[in-house]
Amino acid sequence: xxxxxxxxxxxxxxxxxxxxxxxxxxxxxxxxxxxxxxxxxxxxxxxxxxxxxxxxxxxxxxxxxxxxxxxxxxxxxxxxxxxxxxxxxxxxxxxxxxxxxxxxxxxxxxxxxxxxxxxxxxxxxxxxxxxxxxxxxxxxxxx
Numbered sequence: 001x002x003x004x005x006x007x008x009x010x011x012x013x014x015x016x017x018x019x020x021x022x023x024x025x026x027x028x029x030x031x032x033x034x035x036x037x038x039x040x041x042x043x044x045x046x047x048x049x050x051x052x053x054x055x056x057x058x059x060x061x062x063x064x065x066x067x068x069x070x071x072x073x074x075x076x077x078x079x080x081x082x083x084x085x086x087x088x089x090x091x092x093x094x095x096x097x098x099x100x101x102x103x104x105x106x107x108x109x110x111x112x113x114x115x116x117x118x119x120x121x122x123x124x125x126x127x128x129x130x131x132x133x134x135x136x137x138x139x140x141x142x143x
Contacts, residue, residue, distance in 0.1 A: 016057025017100040019071070021045065022141035024054050029143055031106045037113045041143070042134035043125065044109075048072060049137065050124035056105070057098045070097035072109045073122070079108065 019027065025045050028034065034041035051073035052058035060068040067076045077087055079094040090108035097105045112121055119125050 016055050016098060018056070019054040021049070021054065021137065024048065024071075025138055025141045025143060027102065028106070031103070033106065033110075036110060037118065039113060039119045040134070042137045043119060043129055045137040046129035046132070046134050047119065047122050047125040050128040051122060056100050056102060059098070067094065069094045070099075070105045071102060072097070072105055072112075073124070074105070074108050074112060078112060 025041060028044050029041055033039070033044050036044075048054055048071050051068075052071045054071060056071045058068075058070060058073060060073060062068065062075075067081060068074065069076065069079065074090070074094075074097055076094055078090045079092050079097060080088045081094040090104075090111050092104055092108065097108060099105070113119055115121060120130075
């Protein structure tokens, strides 16, 4: 019986943490993301909704051979993945972007948005968030 419970816990944890929208908005706000480099909280919530559906363990393999990791879907050019050659500007292993503790992912997103492309580095932001009404992403969150 102990083995079955352990196995179920292992499987349950395999999908990472999936934040509820308002919990995620609060987490971002607590980490100083509201207005960081001119990017509103609603923009961050929208971006991560479309990039990962707020899932910390989201992984996407791109056609160019790179991989996007975590709740922000940060590209492997920003982190160290195996023996790949990357700038590793976030100074961490890509697997660290998949942790339920989102501190490192948020710090890396802050680094990415400092790049000249800014928030436009994220395709999902350009497609789904740019010049859109973002009020629904914070509605009812009581921030």
